[in-house]
Amino acid sequence: MAVKVLVVDDSSFFRRRVSEIINQDPQLTVIDTAQNGREAVDKAIALRPDVITMDIEMPVLDGISAVREIMAKCPTPILMFSSLTHEGARSTLDALDAGALDFLPKKFEDIARDKDEAVRLLQQRVKEIARKRFLMSARPQPVASAPVAKAASGAASLRERPLLAERPALAERPQPVASFKRSGKSYQLVAIGTSTGGPVALQNVLTKLPLDFPHPILLIQHMPATFTAAFAARLNGLCQIGVKEAQDGDVLKPGHAYLAPGGKQMLLEGRGAGARLRIIDGNDKVNYKPCVDITFASAAKTYGDKVLAIVLTGMGADGRDGARLLKEQGATIWAQDEASCVVYGMPQAVAKAGIASESLPLDRVAQRILVELGR
Structure with missing residues (x-):
C-alpha cells in the first residue's frame, strides 16, 4: 500500500x-x-x-x-x-x-x-x-524551563528552549544502571556522528552530561552551513558542558563539544592536550559536508585507541568506514538501536559490518558514556 x-x-x-x-x-x-x-x-x-x-x-x-x-x-x-x-x-x-x-x-x-x-x-x-508512523504517540508539549546555570567562564549568551518535550533536570547526573559495566579502557576523546533525527538525539545525549565531563567531544551532524551556528548556540544554552560551532585552530578542552560547521570538513591535528581542530573545505566529490567518515578517520590517526565513537540516527552509511578505521586502532564503537532511531541507516551500517560493540537505546546513551568513563 x-x-x-x-x-x-x-x-x-x-x-x-x-x-x-x-x-x-x-x-x-x-x-x-x-x-x-x-x-x-x-x-x-x-x-x-x-x-x-x-x-x-x-x-x-x-x-x-x-x-x-x-x-x-x-x-x-x-x-x-x-x-x-x-x-x-x-x-x-x-x-x-x-x-x-x-x-x-x-x-x-x-x-x-x-x-x-x-x-x-x-x-x-x-x-x-x-516508517515511524506506527511508533508515534502523543507526547507532552514543551514547557518553558529555566536555562542551565553555567560557570561564569562558560555562560551562554543565547538561551534557547529545548528541542525535547521531555528532558531530565539538567542539574541531575543520570544514575548508572546495573546492566552497564565499565570496560576499563582509557579515553581522550568522544566523537558522535549523526544525520536525520540527529538534532533531537544529540540534545538527548548532551543535556545529560555533567559540567565536569572529562574529555572533549566532537559532533558531526549532517546540516546546512547556515544551521550549525544556531544549533550549537541552542545546545550551549541547554547543556552543562560548553557547545560551540567548531573553528579552525580550536584547542580541544575537556567538558566542551565542538560541532562541525556545515559545508566544511572537521579534522584533527596534534595529540592529547595539544590537539587542535582543522576546518577545511574538503573535496567537492565527498557526499557529505561535514562527513562522519572523514572526522572519524582523522580521530583514528590522531588518538588511536583512545576514542569512544558513537553513531546515532541517520540515513545512509556515513560513519561506517571511519568507524572501521577507529576499530582497527582499538577504539570503542557504539551504535544507536533501531527502535529509538528516526532512521536506522547509519547505525545499522555500523552494526551490520560488525564494527559496533554495543547497540543502545537513545535515552541510555548518556548513562552508558558516563559508566564507561567511570563518572
Missing part, C-alpha cells in the same frame, strides 16, 4: 511541485493538500495521512504551531521545508522542538547536484520517516 502524504504550503506552485515529485514514486501518493496550518491540522485529523510535508511560514496558523497541534491530537511523521537562512535555522529547530522528524531546504537546488537527485532525495526522506 502506498504511503499517504498530505502536502502543506501557502504557495500553490510549491504544493503542485512537491505533489508531482511525490506522485512520481509508485510507493507514495498525495491524498490532499492544505494552504495553511489550520487546514493542515483539520485535514490531518480527518484524513490520517502517513506523512505530512509542512511549510513554516503560512497564514492563519504557522507551520510550527500546526506541528505542535498535530502532534498533540494525531501524531504524524512531519517533514519540514525550510529556508537556508539564520532565521530559517531557528524556525526549523523550533519545528523539531514541536515534534517534526526531519527537514529539507525549500530550494531543491540547495540539496542536490541536479534535479533527478533532488527528486530521489525528497522521495527517500518521505519513505524513511513514514
Whole structure:
C-alpha cells in the first residue's frame, strides 16, 4: 500500500511541485493538500495521512504551531521545508522542538547536484520517516524551563528552549544502571556522528552530561552551513558542558563539544592536550559536508585507541568506514538501536559490518558514556 502524504504550503506552485515529485514514486501518493496550518491540522485529523510535508511560514496558523497541534491530537511523521537562512535555522529547530522528524531546504537546488537527485532525495526522506508512523504517540508539549546555570567562564549568551518535550533536570547526573559495566579502557576523546533525527538525539545525549565531563567531544551532524551556528548556540544554552560551532585552530578542552560547521570538513591535528581542530573545505566529490567518515578517520590517526565513537540516527552509511578505521586502532564503537532511531541507516551500517560493540537505546546513551568513563 502506498504511503499517504498530505502536502502543506501557502504557495500553490510549491504544493503542485512537491505533489508531482511525490506522485512520481509508485510507493507514495498525495491524498490532499492544505494552504495553511489550520487546514493542515483539520485535514490531518480527518484524513490520517502517513506523512505530512509542512511549510513554516503560512497564514492563519504557522507551520510550527500546526506541528505542535498535530502532534498533540494525531501524531504524524512531519517533514519540514525550510529556508537556508539564520532565521530559517531557528524556525526549523523550533519545528523539531514541536515534534517534526526531519527537514529539507525549500530550494531543491540547495540539496542536490541536479534535479533527478533532488527528486530521489525528497522521495527517500518521505519513505524513511513514514516508517515511524506506527511508533508515534502523543507526547507532552514543551514547557518553558529555566536555562542551565553555567560557570561564569562558560555562560551562554543565547538561551534557547529545548528541542525535547521531555528532558531530565539538567542539574541531575543520570544514575548508572546495573546492566552497564565499565570496560576499563582509557579515553581522550568522544566523537558522535549523526544525520536525520540527529538534532533531537544529540540534545538527548548532551543535556545529560555533567559540567565536569572529562574529555572533549566532537559532533558531526549532517546540516546546512547556515544551521550549525544556531544549533550549537541552542545546545550551549541547554547543556552543562560548553557547545560551540567548531573553528579552525580550536584547542580541544575537556567538558566542551565542538560541532562541525556545515559545508566544511572537521579534522584533527596534534595529540592529547595539544590537539587542535582543522576546518577545511574538503573535496567537492565527498557526499557529505561535514562527513562522519572523514572526522572519524582523522580521530583514528590522531588518538588511536583512545576514542569512544558513537553513531546515532541517520540515513545512509556515513560513519561506517571511519568507524572501521577507529576499530582497527582499538577504539570503542557504539551504535544507536533501531527502535529509538528516526532512521536506522547509519547505525545499522555500523552494526551490520560488525564494527559496533554495543547497540543502545537513545535515552541510555548518556548513562552508558558516563559508566564507561567511570563518572
